[in-house]
Amino acid sequence: MKLTANTIPAFLLLAGFASALTVRQDSTSHLLQPRRTKSLLISPAAQPALPTIQEATAAAAAAGLNLDNIQGDILIGMKKNQELFYFFSIADAAAFKPKLASDILPLITTTTQLLQVSTQPTTMLNIAFSATGLSALGITDSLGDADFAGGQFAALTALGDPGSTNWVPQFAGTNIHGVMLFASDTVANIDAAVASVESALGSSITKLYTLAGAVRPGSEAGHEPFGFLDGISNPAVEGFIATPLPGQAPVAAGTILLGESGDTGTRPAWAQDGSFLAFRQLSQLVPEFNKFLTDNPIVMDGLTPQQGSDLLGARMMGRWKSGAPVDLSPVFDDPVLGADPTRNNNFTFEHDGVNLATNQTFCPFAAHIRKTRPRADLGTPEDAIHHIIRAGIPYGPEVSDQEAASNTTTTERGLAFVAYQSNLANGFQFLQQIWANKPNFVHTGEGYDPIVGADAGAPRVVTGLDPTNSTKSLTLPIDFIVSRGGEYFFAPSLSAINTTLSV
Numbered sequence: 001m002k003l004t005a006n007t008i009p010a011f012l013l014l015a016g017f018a019s020a021l022t023v024r025q026d027s028t029s030h031l032l033q034p035r036r037t038k039s040l041l042i043s044p045a046a047q048p049a050l051p052t053i054q055e056a057t058a059a060a061a062a063a064g065l066n067l068d069n070i071q072g073d074i075l076i077g078m079k080k081n082q083e084l085f086y087f088f089s090i091a092d093a094a095a096f097k098p099k100l101a102s103d104i105l106p107l108i109t110t111t112t113q114l115l116q117v118s119t120q121p122t123t124m125l126n127i128a129f130s131a132t133g134l135s136a137l138g139i140t141d142s143l144g145d146a147d148f149a150g151g152q153f154a155a156l157t158a159l160g161d162p163g164s165t166n167w168v169p170q171f172a173g174t175n176i177h178g179v180m181l182f183a184s185d186t187v188a189n190i191d192a193a194v195a196s197v198e199s200a201l202g203s204s205i206t207k208l209y210t211l212a213g214a215v216r217p218g219s220e221a222g223h224e225p226f227g228f229l230d231g232i233s234n235p236a237v238e239g240f241i242a243t244p245l246p247g248q249a250p251v252a253a254g255t256i257l258l259g260e261s262g263d264t265g266t267r268p269a270w271a272q273d274g275s276f277l278a279f280r281q282l283s284q285l286v287p288e289f290n291k292f293l294t295d296n297p298i299v300m301d302g303l304t305p306q307q308g309s310d311l312l313g314a315r316m317m318g319r320w321k322s323g324a325p326v327d328l329s330p331v332f333d334d335p336v337l338g339a340d341p342t343r344n345n346n347f348t349f350e351h352d353g354v355n356l357a358t359n360q361t362f363c364p365f366a367a368h369i370r371k372t373r374p375r376a377d378l379g380t381p382e383d384a385i386h387h388i389i390r391a392g393i394p395y396g397p398e399v400s401d402q403e404a405a406s407n408t409t410t411t412e413r414g415l416a417f418v419a420y421q422s423n424l425a426n427g428f429q430f431l432q433q434i435w436a437n438k439p440n441f442v443h444t445g446e447g448y449d450p451i452v453g454a455d456a457g458a459p460r461v462v463t464g465l466d467p468t469n470s471t472k473s474l475t476l477p478i479d480f481i482v483s484r485g486g487e488y489f490f491a492p493s494l495s496a497i498n499t500t501l502s503v
């Protein structure tokens with residue numbers, strides 16, 4: 001059934017989904033207000049702003065990209081305020097498919113819709129399916145990605161996880177068929193949207209697990225749970241962003257979207273404009289991380305112990321908590337630099353008169369942002385394929401006084417990590433397995449990515465963290481980030497849902 005303004009189920013209107021529908025409805029549909037007056041997205045000044053609708057439309061036209069057909073979460077990055085990940089299995093495919101077409105598809109938020117407050121829905125909805133989910137829908141086409149087909153559980157050893165002991169039980173296996181992403185500025189909006197969707201889908205799906213993410217409070221908005229500003233460096237996708245910010249990696253649309261220019265995979269035609277969504281629930285041991293920094297300050301003339309601890313944390317990450325890169329501000333934080341998106345990503349790790357291959361005075365080779373994007377380390381121009389769009393959000397409460405005082409996590413918190421790419425073996429899985437987890441990448445002996453690198457739970461050795469002695473090694477006795485597992489999904493285009501997945 002195709003929805004018209006007259007056939008929109010009343011429960012959807014009540015739940016505030018009306019503005020999602022208006023964009024694809026007739027000219028009288030503006031009567032179905034309320035429209036939004038405030039964005040459902042966050043926009044910390046230091047994160048790159050999204051393109052305006054005019055800029056994105058022009059870029060898309062020039063590149064032949066259809067932003068109305070691409071699910072909204074894929075290109076917008078880490079800008080959600082409140083987000084619920086709703087993992088489900090398909091209990092009755094025959095009942096689910098027509099509801100997917102009639103009740104869910106009209107609510108799927110597109111990229112275009114998110115770019116203007118006036119066209120944003122009250123609650124964003126996106127949907128993605130695992131390989132077993134596509135099978136449950138009767139899809140037999142290969143999407144041309146072995147990692148997606150195998151599922152994340154099969155990759156846990158490759159990803160460095162110490163078995164599945166720490167995995168959320170629902171992720172251990174291949175039972176999850178799909179995930180719905182609900183995002184809004186209030187939990188109440190999300191709850192209402194979930195109730196509507198559950199009511200529409202009835203017993204055709206079974207809820208398996210949910211994870212609620214939220215922006216951190218006050219001035220911590222946009223910062224991940226360790227306290228570092230996140231969402232700064234996502235690539236500029238051709239057809240979405242015409243003019244990359246200084247230092248932002250320009251990538252072909254096909255690096256993120258299947259079937260677009262630059263995607264070298266063999267895909268069925270209907271998969272065009274979809275993207276693989278790698279989801280990971282990454283628990284962060286914040287009090288333990290802070291204790292480690294306190295216990296191991298970098299000792300340098302002119303630094304207090306606190307400043308030495310802050311410097312160690314910044315060198316592990318490659319950025320200060322403000323977002324300022326250590327490559328540009330190597331000893332002290334520079335919040336003005338951190339808050340300036342025209343400068344805070346404008347570096348390559350190269351410096352005049354300094355040997356790129358040996359010098360770690362500015363940024364350690366192993367720093368998280370250098371491991372996951374080595375920039376000039378691998379030569380220039382920078383490689384074009386090992387890029388992802390990061391679109392995650394923190395989850396869990398703030399650290400309590402009692403946790404801080406005891407240096408011990410008692411309530412789980414972390415990052416609901418989301419990465420989009422057209423090829424998992426080039427994207428998330430590559431960055432985790434081949435770069436973060438390899439102690440000899442990019443230089444022999446540099447050690448693990450001290451933030452996300454993993455060796456099956458074993459202590460990790462990192463060198464280069466002390467700017468006064470680059471051969472000195474530091475052993476990280478525990479993982480400060482513990483994988484709780486996840487799954488690989490495919491976020492299809494709206495036309496794929498319409499023509500292929502729902503029939």
Ligand code: HEM
Nearest residue numbers: 224228229230231232233282369372373415431432452481
């Ligand atoms: C809880 C886990 C994680 C935390 C706390 C974390 C934190 C951060 C922070 C603070 C930044 C710098 C801000 C920015 O450039 O946007 C960053 C950048 C980045 N992270 Fe992570 N991250 C996590 C997991 C991961 C994982 C699992 C991957 C991939 C395997 C990854 C890949 C990247 C990439 C590609 C960048 C951008 C590098 C650049 O372009 O300079 N991160 N991360």
